Amino acid sequence: MKRVLSSLLAVGTVAALSVGxxxxxxxxxxxxxxxxxxxxxxxxHGWSYAHDQARLAMEAEFGDMVxxxxxxxxxxxxxxVRALERMARSGxxxxxxxxxxxxxxxxxxxxxxxxxxxxxxxxxxxxxxxANYNGHFYEGRYVLGKIAGLETETNxxxxxxxxxxxxxxxxxxxxMLGAQSxxxxxxxxxxxxxxxxxxxxxxxxxxxxxxQGADILVQHTDxxxxxxxxQERGVRGFGNDSDMGAFAPEAQLTAIVNNWAPYYIDRxxxxxxxxxxxxxxMGNMEDGMVQMAPFANMADETKAVAEETMAGIISGxxxxxxxxxxxxxxxxxxxxxxxxxxDMILSMNFYIQGIDDAYPN
Amino acid sequence: MLVEGILVTxxxxxxxxxxxAIGELVVxxxxxxxxxxxxxxxxxxxxxFGVALGTGNPYLGxxxxxxxxxxxxxxxxxxxxxxxxxxxxxxxxxxxxxxxLAGLIGESFVGTPGVKLQPIPIPLLADLPIxxxxxxxxxxxxxxxxxxxxxxxxxxxxxxxxxxxxATGENAEAAHALGRDVRMIRMAAVAFGGACAGIGGxxxxxxxxxxxxxxxxxxRGWIALAIVVFAxxxxxxxxxxxxxxxxxxxxxxxxxxxxxxxxxxxxTMLPYIATIVALILLSRNQTTMRKHTPAALGRAFVPDR
Numbered sequence: 001m002k003r004v005l006s007s008l009l010a011v012g013t014v015a016a017l018s019v020g021x022x023x024x025x026x027x028x029x030x031x032x033x034x035x036x037x038x039x040x041x042x043x044x045h046g047w048s049y050a051h052d053q054a055r056l057a058m059e060a061e062f063g064d065m066v067x068x069x070x071x072x073x074x075x076x077x078x079x080x081v082r083a084l085e086r087m088a089r090s091g092x093x094x095x096x097x098x099x100x101x102x103x104x105x106x107x108x109x110x111x112x113x114x115x116x117x118x119x120x121x122x123x124x125x126x127x128x129x130x131a132n133y134n135g136h137f138y139e140g141r142y143v144l145g146k147i148a149g150l151e152t153e154t155n156x157x158x159x160x161x162x163x164x165x166x167x168x169x170x171x172x173x174x175x176m177l178g179a180q181s182x183x184x185x186x187x188x189x190x191x192x193x194x195x196x197x198x199x200x201x202x203x204x205x206x207x208x209x210x211x212q213g214a215d216i217l218v219q220h221t222d223x224x225x226x227x228x229x230x231q232e233r234g235v236r237g238f239g240n241d242s243d244m245g246a247f248a249p250e251a252q253l254t255a256i257v258n259n260w261a262p263y264y265i266d267r268x269x270x271x272x273x274x275x276x277x278x279x280x281x282m283g284n285m286e287d288g289m290v291q292m293a294p295f296a297n298m299a300d301e302t303k304a305v306a307e308e309t310m311a312g313i314i315s316g317x318x319x320x321x322x323x324x325x326x327x328x329x330x331x332x333x334x335x336x337x338x339x340x341x342x343d344m345i346l347s348m349n350f351y352i353q354g355i356d357d358a359y360p361n
Numbered sequence: 362m363l364v365e366g367i368l369v370t371x372x373x374x375x376x377x378x379x380x381x382a383i384g385e386l387v388v389x390x391x392x393x394x395x396x397x398x399x400x401x402x403x404x405x406x407x408x409x410f411g412v413a414l415g416t417g418n419p420y421l422g423x424x425x426x427x428x429x430x431x432x433x434x435x436x437x438x439x440x441x442x443x444x445x446x447x448x449x450x451x452x453x454x455x456x457x458x459x460x461x462l463a464g465l466i467g468e469s470f471v472g473t474p475g476v477k478l479q480p481i482p483i484p485l486l487a488d489l490p491i492x493x494x495x496x497x498x499x500x501x502x503x504x505x506x507x508x509x510x511x512x513x514x515x516x517x518x519x520x521x522x523x524x525x526x527x528a529t530g531e532n533a534e535a536a537h538a539l540g541r542d543v544r545m546i547r548m549a550a551v552a553f554g555g556a557c558a559g560i561g562g563x564x565x566x567x568x569x570x571x572x573x574x575x576x577x578x579x580x581r582g583w584i585a586l587a588i589v590v591f592a593x594x595x596x597x598x599x600x601x602x603x604x605x606x607x608x609x610x611x612x613x614x615x616x617x618x619x620x621x622x623x624x625x626x627x628x629t630m631l632p633y634i635a636t637i638v639a640l641i642l643l644s645r646n647q648t649t650m651r652k653h654t655p656a657a658l659g660r661a662f663v664p665d666r
Binding site: 041049164189198223246 | 625
């Protein structure tokens with residue numbers, strides 16, 4: 001954890017010192033070559049799918065001016081270096097690497113190809129030709145919490161989580177803060193499935209949670225299996241990464257939709273203009289990186305609260321991690337009226353009060 | 362009610378593994394080691410999904426899934442049985458090939474909800490408390506999985522055909538000398554294994570989660586392979602192994618939801634460890650182990666010309 005924090009500081013320093021890196025200027029008639037490296041298959045209908053949708057949107061925006069390629073299901077590790085190198089050598093001008101575990105490899109390859117621009121999703125390192133980007137997806141989870149808190153009848157929410165990393169933990173906390181703000185009696189049952197993507201396993205977890213009385217399910221995994229199980233069992237749930245309504249028209253309340261397209265368009269444009277600079281970008285609800293699928297299958301009052309919350313987050317009036325926030329031991333971690341600092345959110349490793357469960361170590 | 366719910370999901374988790382394991386058991390009893398179970402399963406999953414989606418009939422999907430498994434296994438059989446290639450390498454290649462080909466075939470199914478295979482409750486039995494919903498209010502694949510295990514157990518040890526099959530797995534040369542067509546027998550066993558793995562895969566995409574997603578078998582074929590060995594090639598033990606594995610998977614999920622907190626990684630390992638430990642205990646008797654291991658397992662047979 002220390003490493004994460006110090007690296008966050010380092011990122012700030014690097015960003016401050018960096019002297020406007022400009023990409024190679026191109027001949028006017030030659031299309032800009034843009035490469036994408038995905039950790040999963042683009043058909044996961046979740047994380048990698050969302051990135052690929054953004055690639056297509058970017059391609060549609062620029063038409064003949066760009067040429068895009070992608071490599072899917074690239075494992076994190078030695079293969080990443082090879083994949084990135086191959087792209088860099090084959091004349092790509094900008095390469096997006098879209099998984100946290102690619103970070104070290106991107107740093108290594110970026111050093112060897114100073115004329116190529118690298119963009120890394122969800123990491124915290126950067127260099128002169130190596131930027132990172134991510135989104136405040138917990139903002140969406142706070143909205144989900146409000147909806148779940150209002151809509152649950154059993155006061156029991158089922159939460160299917162992947163790995164105990166800060167991104168997932170801050171999501172659980174933001175969700176509970178939202179739920180508690182509208183329903184003080186709400187409880188959450190959490191199952192860690194230890195995978196991002198295993199549809200049958202996710203369905204089994206959903207069934208277990210429903211059997212134990214959950215009537216609203218949330219997931220921080222990538223497949224649509226939870227929603228399908230929910231629809232079949234007559235309960236409701238939320239989609240993740242993309243609009244999964246087609247899989248469960250009667251069960252999906254809404255979904256957090258990752259919209260990377262504006263960022264990709266921006267960054268590619270910057271390379272074309274020669275104005276690209278390194279940095280750490282955090283998208284959010286306001287700039288449209290964090291979006292919500294249409295609100296459905298809920299009471300009109302709930303919908304109104306959800307829309308109000310979204311508007312508040314966008315205008316800056318609402319921040320999910322506004323104090324007082326207490327941890328499970330009852331200690332105040334964020335004082336009343338204060339907002340949790342960004343590095344606390346990005347390295348979150350505790351549960352808030354009201355989560356009746358031991359924190360996984 | 363919670364117990365009923367748990368049992369229902371355990372049967373769901375165990376069925377695809379049980380089917381793939383019993384199929385592989387027959388293959389190995391004939392002396393052939395097919396490490397391509399995962400590849401055959403995933404092909405079964407994608408083809409069953411596609412056919413069910415296209416025709417609207419999940420039963421045609423099951424048949425197509427079985428046929429896809431058979432097609433894959435015949436390819437494997439052609440190489441290993443007739444061309445006498447290395448079984449381990451060919452099996453691994455079959456898995457890689459299957460995973461890739463299934464992804465290619467399934468590209469257009471992505472993002473499309475599938476057709477669910479509906480349960481057919483058995484009158485009266487389905488109303489039994491506790492075990493009724495889990496065992497007697499299921500779909501045909503669950504019923505078939507029990508029937509196949511019973512049938513294989515009977516056929517292997519009580520029929521002449523089973524004796525011949527085991528003979529080819531013990532000593533192919535001797536079976537050949539007795540006038541048995543070793544290669545035909547092995548091909549038939551391999552095809553049976555393919556059909557079972559294909560139906561196991563179909564269960565994933567038609568029942569457990571009615572969608573197609575790449576890599577959705579997620580290692581279940583490998584579990585089936587391990588179960589065959591640890592079950593000392595005995596059908597009922599393989600079924601028990603699959604249920605033990607499925608049972609621990611589901612119970613660890615329920616334990617987590619109840620707030621029992623052990624590291625999630627350990628929880629995820631638990632089904633594997635529990636199954637292996639239990640089956641090691643079962644198979645620790647060296648005499649039974651030796652008695653049941655097909656002696657010619659993994660060895661290619663080339664008849665004299």
